[in-house]
Amino acid sequence: MGLEQFITGARNEQGIKTVVDILTQRFGDRVSTNNSIREQHSHTTTYIPSQLPDAVVFPESAEEVKTVVQICAEHKVPVIPFGAGSSLEGHVNAPFGGISIDVMKMNRVIEINAEDLDCTVEPGITREELNTALRDTGLFFPIDPGANASIGGMTATRASGTNAVRYGTMRENVLAVTAVTARGEEIRTARRARKSSAGYDLTRLFVGSEGTLGVLTSVTLQLQGIPQAVSGGVCPFPSVEAACNAVIMTIQMGIPVARIELLDALQMKACNAYSKLDYPESPALFLEFHGTEAGVAEQAETFAEIAAECGGGEFLWTTNPEKRTQLWKARHSAYWAALQLRPGAKGISTDVCVPISRLAECVTETQEDIAQHKLFAPIVGHAGDGNFHVLVLLDETDPKEIAGAEEFVARLNERALRYDGTCTGEHGIGQGKASYLPAELGGSVEMMQQIKRALDPNNIMNPGKLFPFIG
Template identity: 75%
Template sequence: MALKDLAAVARNENGIAAMLGILKQRFGDRFQTGNAIREQHGHTTTYIPNQAPDAVVFPENTEEVQEIVRACAEHRVPVIAYGTGTSLEGHVNAPGGGICVDTSRMNRILAVNSEDLDCTVEPGVTREDLNRHLRDSGLFFPIDPGANASLGGMAATRASGTNAVRYGTMRENVIALTAVMANGRAITTASRARKSSAGYDLTRLLVGSEGTLGIITSLTLKLAGIPQAISGGVCPFPSVEAACNAVIMTIQMGIPVARIELVNQLQMRAMIAYSKLNYPESPCLFLEFHGSEASVAEQAETFGEIASEFGGGPFLWTTVAEERNELWKARHNAYWSSQTLRPGAKALSTDVCVPISRLAECIAATEEDIARSSLVAPIVGHVGDGNFHVLVLMNPDDPKEIEAAESFVARLNARAVAMDGTCTGEHGIGQGKMGFLRHELGDAVDFMVAIKHALDPHDIMNPGKVFFRY
């Protein structure tokens, strides 16, 4: 979607002025209006322009979030939830101004129920914080989007990442949550029971709602046992198509791979230079297997045989933690290594997801499109579930480059949807993909709008996101 098509949100100047006075008196030093902090909280890791809120407030519990939302509801002022600011589609921008609710001080781990393999946390807890806390319990939280995102933000955007092929996404790993709704009421969506048929599934409604229906103030999450053994490594392939076909066979054979990540040739070139890797400059798969010592060795050896059938290999794998961590650090730094391909450029990060049987076809067509468009755009992907990302590097001051990049993204989304896929596997809609949601879901969007209108009739919860104004 072109920037000119971003949803416009009218400013309520009188309401905003009233809110600034109310919140300053109530929160004191935890209420900030300085330009630098406001711009930081309008930050978006895309080329979408920064749209700063009018103020940032730092609540410390659910009751304080309720106070803020009630006041915003009374004065018809937008309220935007903020975690760590790592979202990729303009989710935290404030197109109509308003109040940013920074949840970073709501960072307590409320309970760990080891016997039940679950925990309850506040939204400002990051995934790395949680896993450090869990380390001695023999448990971990497996969802890894790469960035050290807040768990509230991860739930709000329905995040996933490198482990999704085995452990699922936030959709499967949030058991229950507490949220403050647009009228200031706090609700708890479910109990800790692992299954329930009691009423509508409000947990799933709020997971992925991107702050447009309510602000999450606590989450109950599934945990997993830390594997007895882990093996992992890198396998080169002669082409992206060969690598994708190896992925398809691996999944279809039922090998319980924990991570299987694609890096195309251009991305591998950047990673070799940035992370000093000693691997061929060719398409590669990064893999990891979890289980017993015997099972992870067997899985790695079986994958090596599959890879050789498609001209791949050798598959160099290891169970040494330091060596594996070096590989995954390089993979997680793919965004930063890509920047070296065109210093000074701005990155437009986009993703799609297709049925795994269409993966090779979709990526091959996308690489051809990139070449025809003369774009610099490396590809990485959580290909075990059909998801891949393209990072378009462009000059944000050149209208022709912006137009070329936006046209490419539109074609990529249309290609994925035509293959019975989605325009966003894990980035969410935010501002950047609003123009593609109806193309994918059709009249279902009208029912989303109806839900939004019913729960937030004055459109104060993160307005200008997900779909255009109702």
Template identity: 60%
Template sequence: MVSVRTLPDALAAALRARFGDRFQTGAAIRAQHGSTTTWIEPQAPDAVVFPETTTEVAAIVTLCGEAGVPVIPFGAGSSLEGQVNAPFGGVSVDLSRMDRILAVHAEDLDCVVQPGVTRTRLNEHLRDTGLFFPLDPGADASLGGMAATRASGTTAVRYGTMKDMVLSLEAIMADGSIIRTGRRARKSAAGYDLTRLLIGSEGTLGIITELTLRLQGIPEGMAAARCSFPTVADACNAVIATLQAGLPMARIELMDAVTVAAVNRYSGQNLPETPLLLAEFHGSPQGVAEQAKAFGEIVAGFGASGYARTTDHQERARLWKARHDLFWAVLALRPGCKGISTDVCVPISRLADCIAAAQAKAAELGLTAPIAGHVGDGNFHNLILIDPDSAAEKNAAHIYIGWLNELALSMEGTCSGEHGIGQGKAKYLASEAGAALAVMAAVKAALDPKGIMNPGKILPPSNLRPAV
């Protein structure tokens, strides 16, 4: 639903004078910037501004702060928990024009980028240097958005998440000040770790305007492998054994039988329609061959069949494209239905139990909820398919999501492995964080006393936006 509120006249006039046609209030563009890719109802901002420099972002935040108007950062719009929504109206700050790669220090394995640079574009730019940025969340997300939501993806089992890849940040704070959280040194013991405070803060503490990122050398050898299992539990137990054996997996992904069937139809694959593991190995050609061989031997002990591996680039790309197209493939199972994506993460030892319970609960509620996951991290996703006109299906999905989050917490897991909290997971954060939630609220109040920075995200309703 598009907001019908208007900005204070003085603020609108100041932003229009400063940004000209980069200040927009049309209904269509506002709706685009309040759109969500999941079940959360869109909430449009009152205006959208397209800054091109750090000082312009600082000017927007300063002007909005003086007027007590919310500021909502916007990257590629691919977030899944309502992070770009504007529940209190305000100004959406679209950072897509801040898309310069400012420096590549190949000898130091790092680079400096603006927040609107996407991971795909960065890797295209880096190709001739022999380096790459390894995180792959599936969507071609902006790097600023990935840092703001502490994103990860298929390669996190080897390379970590955004908290591991960001050396330092430049950010605009709620008072309009510009700060840098660190230097390019590979480590520092100097003061509070403000870099990691801002990573995952979803724009509620500041707006990221520059990132210094770690890079990795492109592996000399790469191989992909796949194998099928009688049950999801067999596949999960094979993953546990693989990790306990110390194999340095680059990726290890699970798809349940329903997901595999969807991928076959959508992507023209011919995979056995039973639970499937996709794996990838990075290293020297000899090391990759040894890893793939050892993986094959391990999974055979858990009933794996159809084990196949390849070093062919096109075949590897075909397999991973099928994995990245999974969202659309699953949606095609029920044309006209809406997909509700959710994720949880548990200790690896609890993964098989958690997935089995999730499948049983979905069947009990009569839901189609295929599962796929970055199982090397204990992280998995459900894409729940519902008829948007069915109140019963919507209610069942809400029951299921709440139950799944509480199940993960009962297993000493987390309500979000990588989607972030936003609006959709806020009510579960209280259960997970406990007394630490009050500390989070205190940090928010200290850094953003007027509550203008992306209000209504992360903190539960009782800690949302103070009166200005």
């Protein structure tokens, strides 16, 4: 899969120059054309080539976002929304140049409605900042993609993560958004009511739109009560298949597991070395349970029985907060741990998601593919959702290794679709997976393109993402 279809295209040179001049006059030092700042705003954590915006603007309010978009719309200049920059599929690249709108100065909590278990925030606040602000209310926001991502970026990419098996994804936890459209108008998609039959569900349309329909200016989120008790632990298994079978049985028995994460033997080796742990270097499940003290103990004991039935070893669990923090810090550091397995290597991080009943087959077949093609690729995943990640470690200066990795990713995506899954459970499409979207959704992609054309006729909103260039 090449990226030339996203790299080529007409640049509006005169329009870009005019817009940069106008924005500089309007916003002063909150507009940067510095090369290092521009590079930071095209940064991608994968091998996908960086494509720099022509300028970066740092608005501090929804009104300022409207001003920026209106200026860009008038001169038909691309707009690329930017949050924490942690996306993996080239979402923040600027293939046709344009203006990067960095919303990280828009990081305020607008309101917290503790009685209704919801809050409204600006898009630049990160999930960790939000949970710090919520701490005294006894509430928390459960979506945890690992990276300290911005809420706007998590909404735009329909993020999920380790807690999704219990609390759902951004799709289930966003009640409403406000967004500035391609015409420079700010719209509100819904009220705070937990259900509504009023018109099209525009909230769901913007959740996962990857910045191609508008720039988010606020997000209203559903919150959860901090659980009375939490238990967590690690259980080793003789094979990935055995671990997956334990996951399937756990979910099918209705155990309300909060987290159930799969790590293969190679990933466990990496985590042990990086996080200074001493777990067996075999496939393992990391688990967490939320509830009452009696409830989390009962759930842990029930899982231990399931694990034993599936051939697993001893389930070592604890309610000690320090030990649990150490465990999940190691899990969240899995990416950086894996990179240490091959010093100097770059990682292609890719994910797929399949129905839970097909998880064991899909992961096992993927392991066989990795072995057959002699790849260095640990596996880790949010197994309770049927979602798993593969990090292919490669020398990015070697065209043969890049080609081999791309061929593997293609086979992985095709495999997931064959099992009636998706080419991406949470990373999104961006640039890197755009060629797989038609295979997954067929004719509905044309309907998506029609929506894009209707709402953004000049294709200024994050162009080159989701679809090839739309003229």
